Amino acid sequence: MTRAADFPLYVVLEEESRDVLVAAEEVFGFFVELPESSQEVVFQGIHEVRKGRRRTEDAVLEIVNFRRRKIGEYFIGRAVLGDVGFEAEEGARSRVSYRCFGNRCEYPEAAEIWRRWASDVALLKGEWIQRPMSYQDAWLHVVQNSWFALKRRAARYGTDEVAHLDGAQILTIPGFYCALGEAVNGPGGYFGSNLDALADCMSSDYGEGALVKIVWQDCQASRRSLGDEFLDSIMNLMREFHVQVSMC
Numbered sequence: 001m002t003r004a005a006d007f008p009l010y011v012v013l014e015e016e017s018r019d020v021l022v023a024a025e026e027v028f029g030f031f032v033e034l035p036e037s038s039q040e041v042v043f044q045g046i047h048e049v050r051k052g053r054r055r056t057e058d059a060v061l062e063i064v065n066f067r068r069r070k071i072g073e074y075f076i077g078r079a080v081l082g083d084v085g086f087e088a089e090e091g092a093r094s095r096v097s098y099r100c101f102g103n104r105c106e107y108p109e110a111a112e113i114w115r116r117w118a119s120d121v122a123l124l125k126g127e128w129i130q131r132p133m134s135y136q137d138a139w140l141h142v143v144q145n146s147w148f149a150l151k152r153r154a155a156r157y158g159t160d161e162v163a164h165l166d167g168a169q170i171l172t173i174p175g176f177y178c179a180l181g182e183a184v185n186g187p188g189g190y191f192g193s194n195l196d197a198l199a200d201c202m203s204s205d206y207g208e209g210a211l212v213k214i215v216w217q218d219c220q221a222s223r224r225s226l227g228d229e230f231l232d233s234i235m236n237l238m239r240e241f242h243v244q245v246s247m248c
Helices: 110-118 133-149 173-185 195-203 219-226 228-240
Strands: 010-014 020-028 040-049 055-064 070-086 093-100 162-166 213-217 244-247
Touching (some): 020 055, 020 093, 040 070, 070 110, 133 173, 162 173, 173 195, 173 228, 195 228, 219 228, 228 244
Parallel strands (some): 213 244
Antiparallel strands (some): 010 020, 010 055, 020 040, 055 070
């Protein structure tokens, strides 16, 4: 379990002016599997709050790392400032709530994953595998969100033209894209999140050029887990883009 951040992991900005509305260590009510009837999103561990601006039509939630550099972002839309709580002893602001009328993240596990990504410890190869299988959708979501929030393109940036996959570890479709993204672009790397997105990556003229070969160890384990239809679709796509697939 990743410990809570001791820096402002969540920063709400007005998109046009870039004014900071609130910067906080924790958020509750934003990472939810199903939208709740309540529109309240609560921020705790407040580092900064702008009480004078009570409403905005174009709020953006940025995820920042321990160096306060953006690593992810969500467009919220309309947000209205609610309660501002204070610590009794020191008078410091301890919580701020907003009524958010726009988008929220549908992956509850993403909050924990973002805290890990924002820490001062580099992502490790295969780290996504160490989490429960139910986290793989959320991990892939964080991969994709961060990749494009940092203005990267859908392309191969790694220097190795050959991607190595371990089929025994690829047990879900999100897991396949996590594994391929890591094999091509390193830990936390993105290389598609569905067949269309993978085709975009394969056809890109940016980065280091086309992927040449995939070495897929224990591919039959993946086939048993993912099914013939998905594996056949992947193989057809590789053939279309002239990528050799070696099954071991």
